[in-house]
Amino acid sequence: MKRIVWLAAALALFAPADAALAQFSPGARSVGMGGAGMVFARGVDAIEWNPANLALEGGWNIALGEAGTSALVTGADIEALQDMFEFELPVFTSDGGTAQQAVNALPASGLSLATVSEGFLAGSAAETSNGALPSPGKGYPSIGIAWGQFGVRVRSRVMSDVRLSKELVDLIVNDFDPARINEYQIGDTGFRSVSFSEITAAYGATLGERMALGVSARYVKGHKLTEGRFFEPVLDLVNQTAEFNSVAIEAPGGSGYGVDIGFALDLMAGLRVSASAVNIIQKMTWDDALIAHEATFFACDCPQSDFDSNPEDLIDQYQAGPVDPASMSLYVAQKAQGLFPGAFFPTVFRAGVGWRPWSSTAIELVGASVSPQGRQHNQWDERISLGIEQRLWFLTLRAGGAKGSDGIQALSGGVGLGFGPVKLDVSAGMMSGGFEFASGIVTPEDVDYAGGHVTASLQIMGGGR
Amino acid sequence: MPLIRHQAALAAVVCALASCQQTDQQLPFELDGGGQTTSIGPSGGLLSVPPNLSIAFPPNALASTLQVSAVERIAAFPNEAGELVPIDAYDVGPAGTQLLVPARVQLAVPPELLGAGDDLSLALALLTPGGDVITQVTSYDLNNGFLTADITQLGPLAAVVATDAIPVLDLASAPTLGGGSFAPPTVSAPVGPARNHGPVPPGAVRFTASCSTTGQSCFSSGIVDLWVDDVIRDRLGQDIVLYNANVEGEFEFSTFIGGRPYVAYGYMNLDGELRARLNSVVAGRRAGQEIEMFTGSGSTPSATAVSFSGNVMTLAQTSEDSPATIEYGVTGVGTGEQLTLQFEGDIEFSNPSPAPPDYGHIVVHVRLRR
Numbered sequence: 001m002k003r004i005v006w007l008a009a010a011l012a013l014f015a016p017a018d019a020a021l022a023q024f025s026p027g028a029r030s031v032g033m034g035g036a037g038m039v040f041a042r043g044v045d046a047i048e049w050n051p052a053n054l055a056l057e058g059g060w061n062i063a064l065g066e067a068g069t070s071a072l073v074t075g076a077d078i079e080a081l082q083d084m085f086e087f088e089l090p091v092f093t094s095d096g097g098t099a100q101q102a103v104n105a106l107p108a109s110g111l112s113l114a115t116v117s118e119g120f121l122a123g124s125a126a127e128t129s130n131g132a133l134p135s136p137g138k139g140y141p142s143i144g145i146a147w148g149q150f151g152v153r154v155r156s157r158v159m160s161d162v163r164l165s166k167e168l169v170d171l172i173v174n175d176f177d178p179a180r181i182n183e184y185q186i187g188d189t190g191f192r193s194v195s196f197s198e199i200t201a202a203y204g205a206t207l208g209e210r211m212a213l214g215v216s217a218r219y220v221k222g223h224k225l226t227e228g229r230f231f232e233p234v235l236d237l238v239n240q241t242a243e244f245n246s247v248a249i250e251a252p253g254g255s256g257y258g259v260d261i262g263f264a265l266d267l268m269a270g271l272r273v274s275a276s277a278v279n280i281i282q283k284m285t286w287d288d289a290l291i292a293h294e295a296t297f298f299a300c301d302c303p304q305s306d307f308d309s310n311p312e313d314l315i316d317q318y319q320a321g322p323v324d325p326a327s328m329s330l331y332v333a334q335k336a337q338g339l340f341p342g343a344f345f346p347t348v349f350r351a352g353v354g355w356r357p358w359s360s361t362a363i364e365l366v367g368a369s370v371s372p373q374g375r376q377h378n379q380w381d382e383r384i385s386l387g388i389e390q391r392l393w394f395l396t397l398r399a400g401g402a403k404g405s406d407g408i409q410a411l412s413g414g415v416g417l418g419f420g421p422v423k424l425d426v427s428a429g430m431m432s433g434g435f436e437f438a439s440g441i442v443t444p445e446d447v448d449y450a451g452g453h454v455t456a457s458l459q460i461m462g463g464g465r
Numbered sequence: 466m467p468l469i470r471h472q473a474a475l476a477a478v479v480c481a482l483a484s485c486q487q488t489d490q491q492l493p494f495e496l497d498g499g500g501q502t503t504s505i506g507p508s509g510g511l512l513s514v515p516p517n518l519s520i521a522f523p524p525n526a527l528a529s530t531l532q533v534s535a536v537e538r539i540a541a542f543p544n545e546a547g548e549l550v551p552i553d554a555y556d557v558g559p560a561g562t563q564l565l566v567p568a569r570v571q572l573a574v575p576p577e578l579l580g581a582g583d584d585l586s587l588a589l590a591l592l593t594p595g596g597d598v599i600t601q602v603t604s605y606d607l608n609n610g611f612l613t614a615d616i617t618q619l620g621p622l623a624a625v626v627a628t629d630a631i632p633v634l635d636l637a638s639a640p641t642l643g644g645g646s647f648a649p650p651t652v653s654a655p656v657g658p659a660r661n662h663g664p665v666p667p668g669a670v671r672f673t674a675s676c677s678t679t680g681q682s683c684f685s686s687g688i689v690d691l692w693v694d695d696v697i698r699d700r701l702g703q704d705i706v707l708y709n710a711n712v713e714g715e716f717e718f719s720t721f722i723g724g725r726p727y728v729a730y731g732y733m734n735l736d737g738e739l740r741a742r743l744n745s746v747v748a749g750r751r752a753g754q755e756i757e758m759f760t761g762s763g764s765t766p767s768a769t770a771v772s773f774s775g776n777v778m779t780l781a782q783t784s785e786d787s788p789a790t791i792e793y794g795v796t797g798v799g800t801g802e803q804l805t806l807q808f809e810g811d812i813e814f815s816n817p818s819p820a821p822p823d824y825g826h827i828v829v830h831v832r833l834r835r
Contacts (some may be wrong), residue, residue: 013705090511092511096682167744177816177817178814178815178816178817179700179814179815179816179817179823181700181743182699182700182701182702182741182743182744183744184744185744185745186608186609186745187608187745231606231608231609231611232606232607232608232609232611232744232745232746233746233748234604234606234613234746235604235743235748236604236748236750237701237741237748237749237750238750238751240814240815273731284487284490285490286490288492288493290492290493301815301816301817301818306610325494325495325496325513325515326501326510326513327503327510327511327513328511328513328515329511329513329519329521329571330513330515330516330517330518330519330571330573330611331611332515332675333513333515333516333519334516334609335498336492336496337492337496337516339492340490340492341489342489342490343489343490344487344490365539373487374487433514
């Protein structure tokens with residue numbers, strides 16, 4: 001059972017998203033409203049969602065930080081994920097459940113895990129890495145300030161996805177069995193991770209009394225771009241052994257910029273339409289001094305088997321070195337070729353309509369679409385969200401739901417506490433292919449997704465609408 | 466009106482900006498697969514021509530430091546080992562350099578270049594200074610198109626698809642041979658000493674079988690058929706072929722009494738590579754010692770007594786069993802006769818210790834003619 005715990009830890013290392021510190025998307029308000037929240041976003045939130053709102057909403061705002069977690073598993077629904085956790089949790093009580101049961105609970109097609117993390121905390125958590133394994137690098141702390149029509153925000157992110165075949169988990173957990181040599185399959189086991197920090201300055205201006213335009217300019221500091229995978233084993237059928245090769249290619253830094261624009265129009269009192277385009281201009285250049293992390297694991301029914309020793313020893317076999325075209329394995333060459341294509345931020349278009357019948361209530365319907373170019377975006381970015389927010393004196397309640405691309409559905413809720421200008425917001429939600437209790441409203445999709453998010457933010461704000 | 470002008474201007478700016486899409490960043494080096502020379506010493510090293518070829522020299526593969534090169538081959542690569550895959554072949558030199566420890570070669574062979582089923586017959590061919598083409602036992606990653614093999618000497622390398630891969634079938638479908646008798650010789654005399662490929666001795670009849678990668682193809686000649694049992698099929702999968710087969714066999718029968726021989730002399734060698742598709746990998750193993758037999762009690766073939774009963778011939782002494790029973794069948798072919806012999810062997814498959822190994826059974830029909 002120790003092995004499966006180790007495997008989870010190794011996954012966390014490979015996908016340098018520290019799951020405990022991940023964030024779903026900027027702003028606990030948006031998370032609580034199921035991904036809506038754009039139309040009446042204000043302050044630092046508006047820098048992300050629609051800079052035009054800086055002009056319409058006004059006021060001042062200091063964002064002191066955000067923390068949260070967001071993870072989406074593809075290949076298993078919530079029930080299957082619960083089955084896995086039921087086997088895994090007894091690890092901590094040392095009774096019940098076996099590693100084999102946990103392996104059996106994995107879907108045959110393997111799992112895919114996508115995470116988005118707050119980069120400063122994730123980078124700090126991974127600082128202990130000795131360099132042989134790729135790490136996300138250290139991001140800037142997430143802070144922001146908005147004053148009237150202006151706003152500046154600093155934030156960091158680590159986005160990653162990890163794909164894992166059931167057979168590889170089986171191998172690591174149960175050691176190599178020559179009688180099953182024809183079963184070991186790596187498939188698409190691998191990961192891709194990008195970490196970066198952004199410094200964004202935004203400005204919103206009114207055009208007439210009811211319309212506003214906004215623009216944001218962003219400097220992007222790339223920390224790490226990493227892509228890695230395992231390859232199918234090299235089999236020796238005479239000696240009945242196998243060699244598993246693993247490679248990760250890392251661009252150790254980069255820089256870029258982006259420009260966003262936004263538009264907001266108050267059609268009538270309390271009714272607003274809003275649209276924005278993030279990264280309408282964008283450029284991202286990664287460092288050329290690529291680093292390769294390589295390891296070969298030998299598997300046999302003998303004491304020399306790498307899978308016969310402590311699983312954590314596998315990590316020690318990784319060696320890092322600069323990529324040299326005169327001396328690179330084909331594994332490195334293949335992975336290097338896959339690193340840069342699409343390694344930039346796509347344009348994300350958002351449009352929404354919001355109704356604020358009175359100052360304490362807001363309802364928003366927001367849609368978001370991602371241009372096909374650029375891979376560096378959240379899997380959850382393409383969606384339509386409906387959310388509601390209700391303020392009750394010092395308390396703010398939020399709820400929302402969303403339907404995303406590929407059939408992802410989400411339900412979220414959140415609560416905000418206001419103590420004078422100090423606002424503490426906490427939101428959480430679940431993602432799935434569908435929710436049975438809501439099937440009368442939204443038909444469940446025949447897809448296996450399971451995920452969740454929790455976000456908390458602390459802000460000081462005042463003035464404005 | 467000013468508002469409309471503002472909106473129109475904004476729309477124009479948005480459209481213009483939206484057309485600015487970033488293109489993919491290029492790698493800082495060219496991966497053209499052209500050629501490379503590097504110095505490799507006794508401590509080992511890697512020679513790489515990305516993205517097509519890499520050769521990893523382990524420590525002590527070379528006794529002294531050498532300039533090792535791999536350049537795209539201009540001259541045609543001999544096609545005697547099979548059909549060349551339409552990718553670059555490489556001259557790896559100094560050609561003929563013997564390696565003290567095998568080096569690991571990887572060649573990129575995109576799966577889309579292979580025809581249906583060709584993955585099972587794919588091999589790395591090495592051209593020796595003597596002009597022989599040696600194919601290596603390989604492992605092929607079907608997902609990524611990496612062909613991996615170990616070589617013990619340097620020389621031109623190419624990927625080939627063998628044209629003589631013989632399908633290995635399920636043992637349950639193996640036919641039973643019909644026995645029968647063959648025509649005695651016109652002259653009656655005892656069998657003489659071994660005369661490999663020499664004239665048939667007086668008073669004897671001789672059946673021979675021969676096919677190879679360089680001569681008559683075993684596949685097209687129909688000389689060999691193979692079947693394996695479920696143990697092998699479970700271990701190696703359902704798609705198995707015998708690749709690079711070489712068969713050499715000869716059986717002489719003499720001392721005919723009443724139309725039946727009482728003395729036999731012969732041998733049979735079958736060598737090849739069993740290749741199987743195991744999930745996303747095609748891998749092979751040599752099969753040779755499993756199907757190897759000669760008559761007599763010594764270390765070389767010699768005459769032994771033979772008897773017939775039904776469809777079984779019993780050889781008094783062989784290198785495998787004494788006595789050895791062999792299923793056989795005789796059929797007429799044109800003006801001659803065809804003797805089909807059934808040979809059997811076992812392949813060992815290990816299990817996690819301390820469990821004993823499993824043994825898979827392989828059955829081969831070899832057709833010999835006179």
